[in-house]
Amino acid sequence: MALARDSKVAADGTNNISALDERREPHRDSASTGAYDVEKAEQSGRKMSRLGGPTTIGVADSDSASVVSVGKQMEQEAENAIKYRTCSWQKTAALLFSEYICLAIMSFPYSYSVLGLVPGLLVTVAVAGLVLYTSLVVWEFCLRHPEIRDVCDLGQMLYYGWPWVWYATAVMFLLNNTFIEALHVLIGAKYLNTMTGGAVCTVGFSAIMAVISWICSLPRTFDTLSKLATLSVFFTVVSVVLAAVFSGIEEHPKGYNTGGPAGTLVGEPKVNAVAASGTTFVAGMNAFLNISYTFIGQITLPSFIAEMKEPKDFKKALLTVTVAEIIVFSAVGAIVYNYTGTQYITSPAFGSLGNELYQKVSFSFMIPTLIFLGVLYASVSARFIFFRIFEGTRHKGNHTVVGWASWAGILAITWIVAFVIAGVIPFFNDLLSLMSSLFDSFFGFIFWGTAYMRMRKADYGPGWVTKRGIRGLVGFSFNVVIILIGLYMLTAGTYVSVPPPSVASYTLTLGQASVQSILDNYHAGVVEGVFTCKSNAL
Numbered sequence: 001m002a003l004a005r006d007s008k009v010a011a012d013g014t015n016n017i018s019a020l021d022e023r024r025e026p027h028r029d030s031a032s033t034g035a036y037d038v039e040k041a042e043q044s045g046r047k048m049s050r051l052g053g054p055t056t057i058g059v060a061d062s063d064s065a066s067v068v069s070v071g072k073q074m075e076q077e078a079e080n081a082i083k084y085r086t087c088s089w090q091k092t093a094a095l096l097f098s099e100y101i102c103l104a105i106m107s108f109p110y111s112y113s114v115l116g117l118v119p120g121l122l123v124t125v126a127v128a129g130l131v132l133y134t135s136l137v138v139w140e141f142c143l144r145h146p147e148i149r150d151v152c153d154l155g156q157m158l159y160y161g162w163p164w165v166w167y168a169t170a171v172m173f174l175l176n177n178t179f180i181e182a183l184h185v186l187i188g189a190k191y192l193n194t195m196t197g198g199a200v201c202t203v204g205f206s207a208i209m210a211v212i213s214w215i216c217s218l219p220r221t222f223d224t225l226s227k228l229a230t231l232s233v234f235f236t237v238v239s240v241v242l243a244a245v246f247s248g249i250e251e252h253p254k255g256y257n258t259g260g261p262a263g264t265l266v267g268e269p270k271v272n273a274v275a276a277s278g279t280t281f282v283a284g285m286n287a288f289l290n291i292s293y294t295f296i297g298q299i300t301l302p303s304f305i306a307e308m309k310e311p312k313d314f315k316k317a318l319l320t321v322t323v324a325e326i327i328v329f330s331a332v333g334a335i336v337y338n339y340t341g342t343q344y345i346t347s348p349a350f351g352s353l354g355n356e357l358y359q360k361v362s363f364s365f366m367i368p369t370l371i372f373l374g375v376l377y378a379s380v381s382a383r384f385i386f387f388r389i390f391e392g393t394r395h396k397g398n399h400t401v402v403g404w405a406s407w408a409g410i411l412a413i414t415w416i417v418a419f420v421i422a423g424v425i426p427f428f429n430d431l432l433s434l435m436s437s438l439f440d441s442f443f444g445f446i447f448w449g450t451a452y453m454r455m456r457k458a459d460y461g462p463g464w465v466t467k468r469g470i471r472g473l474v475g476f477s478f479n480v481v482i483i484l485i486g487l488y489m490l491t492a493g494t495y496v497s498v499p500p501p502s503v504a505s506y507t508l509t510l511g512q513a514s515v516q517s518i519l520d521n522y523h524a525g526v527v528e529g530v531f532t533c534k535s536n537a538l
Helices: 038-043 070-076 089-100 103-115 117-144 151-158 163-196 202-216 222-249 281-295 298-305 311-340 356-364 367-390 401-424 428-460 470-497 515-523
Strands: none
Touching: 089 222, 089 298, 089 311, 089 367, 103 117, 103 222, 103 281, 103 311, 103 367, 117 151, 117 281, 117 298, 117 311, 117 428, 117 470, 151 163, 151 298, 151 428, 163 202, 163 298, 163 356, 163 367, 163 401, 163 428, 202 367, 202 401, 222 311, 222 356, 222 367, 281 428, 281 470, 298 311, 298 367, 298 428, 367 401, 428 470
C-alpha cells in the first residue's frame, strides 16, 4: 500500500490530526488538549505527518483526533480508580535507568577481555549512540501516533497494517520479555546459592525467585513501578561501584596462579588493548552481543511513552539515561577488567573477586535489580495481554475482582514459563547472547531504520530521498546501514547460536554463548541436566 500524507481538515477549518500533545493548561478545553498543530510545526521546518493505511489490531481509528489525542485519553480515564497516563519524564527516566543499569553491566569486563579494551570502549560508545538515535526515532513515531500502546501496535502500523506483522511481533515481544524474566530467575538462584553455599536445590531457589518476582509484579501502573525502579537503580549503582573498588583493593583475583582446569590461570592479570591473537569470530560476536543486549531496550519504549502525561518530554529522560549508561558501563567495565585481567575474568564479574566477603557484599546490593528488571518486563507483557482483553471495560481502570484476578493470573503464567526456561538453559552468557541474536536485531535496529524511512516518505511523499537534498541522502544511507546492522546481528547471531554441522566442531573460547555451547556443556557434564539441583553459585 502506498503511503499518503494525511491532511484531512475538520469542518471548522482546524486540522483534525493529533500527533503531539501540548501541555495541559487549566483554561484550555480538555478535548483539545494533546492536539498537534501541523501548521505551526511546518512553519518551524518540522514535518510530523501520520502514516496512512489500516489501523492496527485493537487500536482505535488512527484518523480520529477525538480518540487518539493524549489529552482525550487522559480525559477518558479521569474518573477511573486506576489511571495509566500518569508518568512524568522523571518517573519514566527511573524506569529507563532500571532497565539499562542492571546486572548485564557486569558482563562488560568479559566483553572487553575478548574485544580488547580500546575496541570494547569504542563499541560501547558506538552502540550507545546507535541506540540513542533509534530510540529518538521510536519517540517520534509514537508522537505521531499516540494511540500506540506497545511495540506490537507500532510494528503493524510500520509494515502497512498487515495483520500477520502484529502477530509475529507479538510472539517475539512476549518471548523476548519472558526470556529476560527467565534470566533474572536464573541469576536470582545464582545469588541465593552464592549467599547460602547451596543450602537449597537450585531449582528450589529458582522457584523462590519466581514467586517473589510475581508478587512484586502486581502493581498495575508504571507510575507505581517507577518508585521501585528508583530503588533498584540506586542499589545497582552501589553494587557495581563496590565491585570495581573491591577488584582494585584486593591482592589478587579469584583463581590467581592456580592453573585452573585448562592451565590458563597463571601469572599476573593481563590486559589487552586490542583483541588477542587467535580470537575467533564466535568469541568476538558473543562479546559484541553482550554489549548490545545491555543497551538495546527499545522494545519497551512505546509502552513507557503510552503512559506518559507529556510524551514530548521523553527525550529528556532518554538523553539523561544515555549519558549515565556510557559513563557507568565504560568505567566499571574498564576498571574491573584492568584489575582482573583476561585470564581471571568471569561473567558476571562478581565471580572474579577473590575475597569471598567482597564478592558477597557487592553481589548482595544487586538483589533489587535481579528482582525488579524481570518484574518490569513481566509488567510490560501482562499489560499487553490485559489491555487487549479488557479494553473498553470497567475492569481495565477500576479495582474489580475480575480485573485483579486476571492481572495476577496473566503475570503468574509469564513467571511459570520463565521458571521453565531458566531450568532448561541455566547459563548466564548463553541466555544473554541467545536473546540478542534472536530479538535485538529487529527491536534494536531493523524496525527503526524502516520507521525513519516510512515517516520521511509520509512527510515528503515519493522521492523524499532526493527532495531533501543531502539530508535525504545521508538519512536514507544511515538508516540502510542500521537495517544492515540488524540483519548482520540476526544472521551472524544465528551462526553463533546454531552453527551448521560443518562448523559445529569449532573451538569454544572463554564465555562463548550459543545453542551449540549449551549442548556441548551438557555433554561435557558441566551441568547435570535440566531442573538440576547442582549449585550455580559464583
